[in-house]
Amino acid sequence: MNINQKSWLKVEVNSDFPIQNLPYGIIKLASGKIVAATRIGDVVIDLAALYELGYFNGVKELKNNVFESDTLNAFMALGKRAWANVRAVLTDLFDEVNDLLRENDAHKKQVLFDQNEVVNLLPMAVGDYTDFYSSIEHATNVGIMFRGKDNALMPNWKHLPVGYHGRSSSIVVSGTNIHRPKGQMKPADQDLPSFGASKLMDFELEMAFVTGGQTQLGDSISVDEAEDYIFGMIIFNDLSARDIQAWEYVPLGPFLGKSFGSITSPWIVTLDALDYFRTQSPKQEPEVLPYLKSTGKRSFDINLEVFLQPKGGEENLICESNHKYLYWNISQQLAHQSVNGCNINVGDVYASGTISGPTDKSFGSMLELTWRGSKPITLSDGSERKFINDNDTIVMRAHCQKDGLRIGFGESLCQILPAKE
Amino acid sequence: MNINQKSWLKVEVNSDFPIQNLPYGIIKLASGKIVAATRIGDVVIDLAALYELGYFNGVKELKNNVFESDTLNAFMALGKRAWANVRAVLTDLFDEVNDLLRENDAHKKQVLFDQNEVVNLLPMAVGDYTDFYSSIEHATNVGIMFRGKDNALMPNWKHLPVGYHGRSSSIVVSGTNIHRPKGQMKPADQDLPSFGASKLMDFELEMAFVTGGQTQLGDSISVDEAEDYIFGMIIFNDLSARDIQAWEYVPLGPFLGKSFGSITSPWIVTLDALDYFRTQSPKQEPEVLPYLKSTGKRSFDINLEVFLQPKGGEENLICESNHKYLYWNISQQLAHQSVNGCNINVGDVYASGTISGPTDKSFGSMLELTWRGSKPITLSDGSERKFINDNDTIVMRAHCQKDGLRIGFGESLCQILPAKE
Secondary structure, three states: OOOOOOEOOOOOOOOOOOOOOOOEEEEEOOOOOEEEEEEEOOEEEEHHHHHHOOOOOOOOOOOOOOOOOOOOHHHHOOOHHHHHHHHHHHHHHOEOOOOOOOOOHHHHHHHEEEHHHOEEEOOOOOOOEEEEOOOHHHHHHHHHHHHOHHHOOOOOOOOOOOEEEOOOOOEEEOOOOEEOOEEEEOOOOOOOOEEEEOOOEEOOEEEEEEEOOOOOOOOOOOOOOHHHHEEEEEEEEEOEEHHHHHHHOOOOOOOOOOOOOEEEOOOEEEHHHHHHHEEOOOOOOOOOOHHHOOOOOOEEOOEEEEEEEOOOOOOEEEEEEEHHHOOOOHHHHHHHHHOOOOOOOOOOEEEOOOOOOOOHHHOOOHHHHOOOOOOOEEOOOOOEEOOOOOOOEEEEEEEEEEOOEEEEEEEEEEEEEOOOO | OOOOOOEOOOOOOOOOOOOOOOOEEEEEOOOOOEEEEEEEOOEEEEHHHHHHOOOOOOOOOOOOOOOOOOOOHHHHOOOHHHHHHHHHHHHHHOEOOOOOOOOOHHHHHHHEEEHHHOEEEOOOOOOOEEEEOOOHHHHHHHHHHHHOHHHOOOOOOOOOOOEEEOOOOOEEEOOOOEEOOEEEEOOOOOOOOEEEEOOOEEOOEEEEEEEOOOOOOOOOOOOOOHHHHEEEEEEEEEOEEHHHHHHHOOOOOOOOOOOOOEEEOOOEEEHHHHHHHEEOOOOOOOOOOHHHOOOOOOEEOOEEEEEEEOOOOOOEEEEEEEHHHOOOOHHHHHHHHHOOOOOOOOOOEEEOOOOOOOOHHHOOOHHHHOOOOOOOEEOOOOOEEOOOOOOOEEEEEEEEEEOOEEEEEEEEEEEEEOOOO
């Protein structure tokens, strides 16, 4: 990657989308047509139209127009070489010195759209969804709150990336608002459970990776091979109803406390785009079993932010964390997921679990930020929050920055609507 | 349903597939073509061919040939009225007094195939998969083994149908053999976990229902409406590696101990076919919350059997249970699943959890049958089993029987192969 490369498309200084990013998404055009796209600055690029106009003729993996689709799955399924070749075409075509498309107004009209003219849809048809629990700070915080300091981390936690199967159907794209869920809960001071709207609505600041490869049942993926199967990453807000979760989750894990909405960012940022921001994973003590051993830089330095915006009010930055804090990296997660022969599909989503850092300000959920409601957050309008109120909007943003290059993910935005009658 | 109706197709006395059954499946013909099918006796009926020949012309919901597909999803998505109308056509066409097809040898050649000439495939593209835990006998048995008699049932168990999200990708059809999984485990007498092939391979005798309807995120389904969304039921063998499960599952539930293979029967038996075998659900004490209240006969009297067959040996009947033992019925399960606004899709699979009955012989897993290995089962060849050995085959069968009418599910069959090198 040439970190100094510029595009002939305008890119603002703090844009998440320089020519080095080239993320993939699914957009609905003003015409109603739904296609795969990429983005530079605030310009969205219709890949299906580029294909029809012959710009991808040199990419032999593209035997038909996989971009004319309402999901990225067919493109992702073509594999790593296809991803690299498409990226190379785009990197060249939009370079500031290339006037092939720049000087063709008719083509530009068919291909380029202002971000404000299009609607982003969920970029993939989700196969399975796993939610890991890979932040040691988050697991420790939750452990201290619920089991005390001495038993904070479970005995298995440092030996394997703990995770659970999540609900795929309720994964939605940024901008989808979610009603506060109803369900059963049993506050500690009551003998019997009651039914109603959740009182303890929370977000979880997570990132997820999306697989673009697949395996057969019975096969496993090693840590070293894992990245060959990973297409890219997204921001992932795993909404959680803490009161529903607390009552239901023993012994089989989270269920309805988590399955009413998880909100992704709309653009999948590829591992190629993130390559420049690799970093070492935290040291793992005790040593992990051989199938989980990871060498080299398999973690990513991605700044994460969470904002809470009351209705009609301004955004309040309430959390700053970083993807690099994760104790278990994405390659270890995928190796663990498949070590028992579990098959991987194109479009699977593997989320990190809440990413908390070492400081109070870096905790990735209201549960931790307010320490179970005991230390409310004061917003800029003077109001307090223990958990999320009705009509609050949660915005998560993520970006990498190094040597003047910024590559970002855009945002995951969701307003919490009142419970349905 | 006319329980005395006969078909002009031959049905053996103990067949699972009289004309009153008319289950749906996906078959691969000798020609390689993949189509939706039903079955009477040992004759498989190509529904796509029936459609092409005009036999469904009277069914206005069938606007195109949804049977020409490798899944039943498009047919299921047409809804309850379409299911009933297709069933009515088949019930009429194959009645013993109807000679429309019976006397048309050219058509019969295109439509009818011997079960032995076709291969059954997985009948649906699975959306999400939930595994409930709805047998009180099973939950109690497991509770006694792991927590003692006084804490056997968790406080939430009688208030809601406990369940968890499972892995969809590893759901396979009967006849798919599964390698013993590898993974981490930590026997009680070791300080550190080790890696290897599971030593405690188990089956779980379950039934699952498949949804044919869908809802939007935020919507809920009541107990009374639930059956409108349910297409039918299948046998479900939820293979479990008890040692992997025991080490990994705290606090987020079962994960790799369950995601290496779950085996369904190939034919989805519809609720219309099961209607004659409805029965009252067990009395629920304490009373459940209003959204879970169930009236009328929402349980089904389905005899369940598990056989263990050593390599080259004969089948040993090791468990006899019944679907009607389930404390939570399928309508309550679906109402609970959606009460938080979680959206339901066509092709979702909702499994019951292990169905154990009140007697030792009715326990639905090796874990319970051998009481954690402390009471091995002796097979007819004199060998003993605490759990499943390599090359053992597990066969599950299920059928209803009343007033001379037998409606069955066929079988879920799976051989456990040695762990891969």
